[in-house]
Amino acid sequence: MTAxxxxxxxxxxxxxxxxxxxxxxxxxLTEQGRAHKLESIxxxxxxxxQHHKSVPVLEICSKCGTAQEHDGASLLPELTAISxxxxxxxxxxxxxxxxxxxxxxxx
Numbered sequence: 001m002t003a004x005x006x007x008x009x010x011x012x013x014x015x016x017x018x019x020x021x022x023x024x025x026x027x028x029l030t031e032q033g034r035a036h037k038l039e040s041i042x043x044x045x046x047x048x049x050q051h052h053k054s055v056p057v058l059e060i061c062s063k064c065g066t067a068q069e070h071d072g073a074s075l076l077p078e079l080t081a082i083s084x085x086x087x088x089x090x091x092x093x094x095x096x097x098x099x100x101x102x103x104x105x106x107x
Contacts (some may be wrong), residue, residue, distance in 0.1 A: 001045075004019065010022075030044070034046065034047050038058060039094070039096065040060070040096050043067075045069070054072060054073040054076060055071075055076050056095070058094065061101040061104055062100060063104035068101070
């Protein structure tokens with residue numbers, strides 16, 4: 001969901017709620033590892049895995065917008081090696097894959 005979609009959902013119960021409050025909450029959840037920001041579509045999804053030393057791999061359906069999370073721990077050594085070649089200091093890894101989920105690819 002986007003921050004404004006979340007705001008819209010919560011606005012009926014909390015009419016004084018504003019966008020900055022939603023963004024602060026989403027930022028805190030992201031920093032705690034409880035949510036992921038889908039950078040490519042400016043949306044957020046709850047984290048469903050433990051990523052202490054891993055890579056979240058998020059499949060995003062271009063038709064229905066669902067996001068499926070996978071543990072990409074096996075990708076971490078390769079991503080680390082790529083960054084090491086250019087002395088790039090990584091702070092986090094997130095892989096986004098766009099396409100169509102099973103339901104949308106068969107409809």
